[in-house]
Amino acid sequence: MPETVTDQAVLAELDRILAEVIGDDLLLDGPLTMTTSFDADLQLESIEFVALAEKLLETYGQQVDFVAWMAGMELDQIIALTVGDVVSFVVGSLAHA
DSSP states (O other): OOSSOOHHHHHHHHHHHHHHHHGGGOOOSSOOOTTOBTTTTTOOOHHHHHHHHHHHHHHHOTTOOHHHHHHTSOHHHHHTOBHHHHHHHHHHHHHTO
16 A cells, blocks of 8 residues: 555545445446535445445555544534545545554
């Protein structure tokens, strides 16, 4: 893994992971972007969030603790989550690792 992980690299990896987690249902009106919403755009179910957390752990290791990060949020914050929020979390977690 490179020393510095960029937003674009994480976005591309997240696109791949979400395609695995959601499958053929990941048919957006365009490419996955930083403003794509997990609720409104992707309609991610709670079980898919669990799968996403597992894939992030497999991909980036223990320093990207998605479950603990989400556990600190209110429900409305989770509903409002965007792909950009997760990208920033991953990049920030790896920068402090």
